Amino acid sequence: MPDTNNDYVIMFAGKGGVGKTTCAGATALHYASLGDTTLAISTDPTPSLLHIFNIEDKQKTAKVLDGLHLAELGIGEVKQMWDRKFGKELYEVFSSLVSVDYDEFVDFIASILPGIRDEFMVDYIKELSQERKYKRIVWDTAPLGQTLGLLQTPAMLREHLKPAPRIYSKLKLGKETRRPVLDIIKGWESLSGEDMDFLRHGVRFTIVTIPEALAIEQLDSIFDEFDKHGLEAEQLVINNVIKEVTGSSFLQSKAEQQKGYIELLYRRYQGLRIVELPLFPYEIKGIDGLKDIERSLFK
Ligand SMILES: Nc1ncnc2c1ncn2[C@@H]1O[C@H](COP(=O)(O)OP(=O)(O)O)[C@@H](O)[C@H]1O
Ligand SMILES: [Mg+2]
Numbered sequence: 371m372p373d374t375n376n377d378y379v380i381m382f383a384g385k386g387g388v389g390k391t392t393c394a395g396a397t398a399l400h401y402a403s404l405g406d407t408t409l410a411i412s413t414d415p416t417p418s419l420l421h422i423f424n425i426e427d428k429q430k431t432a433k434v435l436d437g438l439h440l441a442e443l444g445i446g447e448v449k450q451m452w453d454r455k456f457g458k459e460l461y462e463v464f465s466s467l468v469s470v471d472y473d474e475f476v477d478f479i480a481s482i483l484p485g486i487r488d489e490f491m492v493d494y495i496k497e498l499s500q501e502r503k504y505k506r507i508v509w510d511t512a513p514l515g516q517t518l519g520l521l522q523t524p525a526m527l528r529e530h531l532k533p534a535p536r537i538y539s540k541l542k543l544g545k546e547t548r549r550p551v552l553d554i555i556k557g558w559e560s561l562s563g564e565d566m567d568f569l570r571h572g573v574r575f576t577i578v579t580i581p582e583a584l585a586i587e588q589l590d591s592i593f594d595e596f597d598k599h600g601l602e603a604e605q606l607v608i609n610n611v612i613k614e615v616t617g618s619s620f621l622q623s624k625a626e627q628q629k630g631y632i633e634l635l636y637r638r639y640q641g642l643r644i645v646e647l648p649l650f651p652y653e654i655k656g657i658d659g660l661k662d663i664e665r666s667l668f669k
Contacts, residue, residue: 378499378505378506378507379495379499379507379508379509379572379573379574380397380506380507380508380509380573380574380575380576381509381511381573381574381575381576382394382397382508382509382510382511382576382578383511383517383575383576383577383578383592383603384513384577384578384579384585384592385513385579385584385585385588386513387513388578388579388580388585388609388610389578389580389607389609389610389647390510390511390578391412391414391417391418391419391422391510392422392609392654392660392663393576393578393607393609393647393663393667394410394412394419394508394509394510395410395419395422395423395510395660395663396660396661396663396664396667397410397508397664397667398410398438398440398506398508399438399657399660399661399664400664400667400668401505401506401508402435402436402437402438403664405437406437406505406506407437407439407503407504407505407506408437408438408439408504408505408506408507408508409439409440409441409498409503409504409506409507409508410438410439410440410441410507410508410510411440411441411442411443411495411498411507411508411509411510412441412442412443412509412510412511413443413491413495413509413510413511413512414442414510414511414512414513415444415445415512416512417442417510419440419442419510420432420440420442421655422654422655422656422660423440423656423657423660424655424656424657425440430442430444434657435657439504443491443494443495445487447494448487448490448491448494449476451490451493451494452476452490455493455557455561461475488519488523489523489561489562489565492523492565492568492569493561493564493565495507495509495568496564496565496568496572499568499572509573518591518592518595521569521595521596521599521601522595522599523562523565525562525566525599566599569599569601570599570600570601573601574604574605575596575601575602575603575604575605576603576604576605576606576607577589577592577593577603577605577606577607578606578607578609579606579607579608579609579635580608580609580610581608581610581611581627581628581629581631581632581635582628582631583631586631586634586635589635589639603642604642604643605642605643605644605645606635606639606642606643606644606645607644607645607646607647607667608632608635608644608645608646608647609647609649610647610649611628611632611646611647611648611649612624612625612628612648612649613625613648613649632646645666645667645669646666647663647666647667648666650662650663
C-alpha cells in the first residue's frame with residue numbers, strides 16, 4: 371500500500387538522451403509555479419540538470435526561482451553520508467586489525483560491496499524526503515543501466531550481507547570489537563530494507579522514451595526490472611513526437627515511422643498513463659524552453 375505521507379518524490383528514468391532531465395526540469399518548474407517548495411536533484415554521474423536551467427558554472431546546487439532549488443548529488447555528498455552513518459565506526463574496528471588510512475578503507479569497502487554508492491544515493495533521497503524541507507522532490511537519474519543498478523542495489527546488498535555475520539564472527543577479533551561489526555552489518559541490512567520500501571512506496575516513477583526501435587526495445591527490460599523488485603511505473607512519456615509536417619517530405623516520412631512505434635506503445639502499455647511530448651524545433655534550455663515542455667506535460 372502506498373505511503374501517502376511519502377509519495378511526493380517523482381523519479382524520471384529511461385535510456386540516455388530521451389529527455390529525462392528535460393522532463394524533470396519541467397516538472398520541477400511546474401510544482402514550483404504552483405507554490406510548492408521543490409527540489410530537483412540529479413544522481414547522474416554526468417549531470418546536466420543545472421546546465422538545462424542555464425546555470426553554467428561548476429556549481430552543484432542553485433536556487434533558480436523562489437521555491438525552486440537544484441542539486442547534483444556527487445560522490446562527495448555520498449561519502450559524507452557514509453561517514454555520518456557508518457564509516458567512522460566501521461573504520462575504527464578495521465583499523466584496529468590492519469593499518470589502513472581512511473580514504474583507502476572507504477575505497478576498499480566500496481569495492482567489496484558493489485553498489486554501495488547507489489545504496490547511499492537512494493538513502494540520501496529517502497532522508498531528504500523525510501526531512502520535509504521540500505514539498506516536492508523531482509529526481510533526475512542516470513541512463514537506464516545505471517538507474518536499474520540503483521534500483522536493484524538495496525535488494526542486492528541485502529543478499530550480499532546474508533553471509534556477512536558468519537564471516538565476520540570468524541575473524542579473530544577481541545570480544546569488544548566483534549559486536550560493533552555485527553551491529554553495523556545489522557544496521558546495513560535494515561538500511562537496505564528501508565531503502566527498498568522507500569523505492570516501493572515513497573517514489574512515483576515516470577519512464578521517458580522516444581518513438582524509435584532501440585528506445586522501445588529497452589523499455590521491456592526496465593519494466594521487467596521494475597516487476598522483479600515490486601516497483602510500479604505510473605506514467606510513460608513519449609518524447610520527441612513530430613507533430614507538424616506541413617510541406618516537408620522529410621518530416622512526413624519521420625512522422626510516419628514514429629506513428630507505428632507510438633501505436634505499439636499504446637497497445638503494449640495500456641495500463642499506464644501515456645503522455646506525448648512534441649519535438650520542438652529548438653533545443654530546450656532555460657526557463658522559457660522548459661515552460662514549453664511543462665505545458666505539454668501537464669496539459
Ligand atoms: N521535446 C523536445 N524537443 C526538442 N528538444 C528536446 C526535447 N526533449 C529533449 N530535447 C533535447 O534533447 C537533449 C537531451 O535531453 P535530456 O533531457 O538531456 O535527455 P536525458 O536526460 O534523457 O539524457 C537536450 O539537448 C534537450 O534539450
Ligand atoms: Mg539527463
